[in-house]
Amino acid sequence: MIQYLKNIWSGLSSTFTGMRITSGHLFVKKVTIQYPDQRFPIPSNARNRLVLTPERCTGCNLCVVACPVNCILLETVRVVPDDPHQELYENGQPRKMWITRYEMDFAKCCFCGLCQAACPSDAINHTTDFEYSAYDRADLYYKYQTLTPEQAAEKERLLAEFKAKDKPAVAKKTEKAADHPVTAAPDKAATQTLTDKEPAPEA
Numbered sequence: 001m002i003q004y005l006k007n008i009w010s011g012l013s014s015t016f017t018g019m020r021i022t023s024g025h026l027f028v029k030k031v032t033i034q035y036p037d038q039r040f041p042i043p044s045n046a047r048n049r050l051v052l053t054p055e056r057c058t059g060c061n062l063c064v065v066a067c068p069v070n071c072i073l074l075e076t077v078r079v080v081p082d083d084p085h086q087e088l089y090e091n092g093q094p095r096k097m098w099i100t101r102y103e104m105d106f107a108k109c110c111f112c113g114l115c116q117a118a119c120p121s122d123a124i125n126h127t128t129d130f131e132y133s134a135y136d137r138a139d140l141y142y143k144y145q146t147l148t149p150e151q152a153a154e155k156e157r158l159l160a161e162f163k164a165k166d167k168p169a170v171a172k173k174t175e176k177a178a179d180h181p182v183t184a185a186p187d188k189a190a191t192q193t194l195t196d197k198e199p200a201p202e203a
């Protein structure tokens with residue numbers, strides 16, 4: 001009988017202890033939020049989604065070299081002087097390179113920020129946007145170039161034409177350089193490296 005009463009007391013006391021702890025939490029400040037209706041502020045220097053601003057990108061390739069996982073693909077075509085479509089960078093300088101391809105495989109990106117740090121034009125930047133999950137891996141492959149494939153092919157054709165037109169002038173320059181006493185190809189013997197030379201006789 002005594003054991004029976006003890007069990008009842010133990011059940012009641014543990015129920016009251018639980019109720020006391022639960023009701024105590026009704027009056028403390030909440031630490032959870034109702035995402036996505038409510039959001040925590042994200043610091044402005046957060047390294048989330050990368051975005052390219054094509055109007056600033058000069059096609060210098062530094063971001064590609066800096067990327068440790070090779071997730072950036074860049075292709076450029078030089079702007080020729082007789083291109084009817086000239087363009088200015090955001091800073092007002094004339095564009096020197098067309099960005100015919102700028103693609104990023106976000107599934108590979110490790111958000112290290114090295115591309116942003118390497119970019120001299122502030123063209124590639126991390127943003128605070130972190131909601132870009134996708135069901136299909138292909139949706140994480142971003143294409144940032146502004147030229148269509150047809151426009152890119154046209155730019156390549158213009159450059160090829162320009163080079164072909166410029167060929168005689170380049171050949172002439174090379175010929176002149178070859179005749180010049182300073183720039184002419186040096187005598188092979190004179191440029192022989194130390195390793196090519198006979199070893200010095202031993203004393």
Ligand code: SF4
Nearest residue numbers: 067109110112113115
């Ligand atoms: S953040 Fe790092 S891994 Fe991602 S694209 Fe830039 S350099 Fe590559």
Ligand code: SF4
Nearest residue numbers: 057058060061063119
């Ligand atoms: S480093 Fe900047 S300017 Fe150079 S190619 Fe990359 S994004 Fe463009």
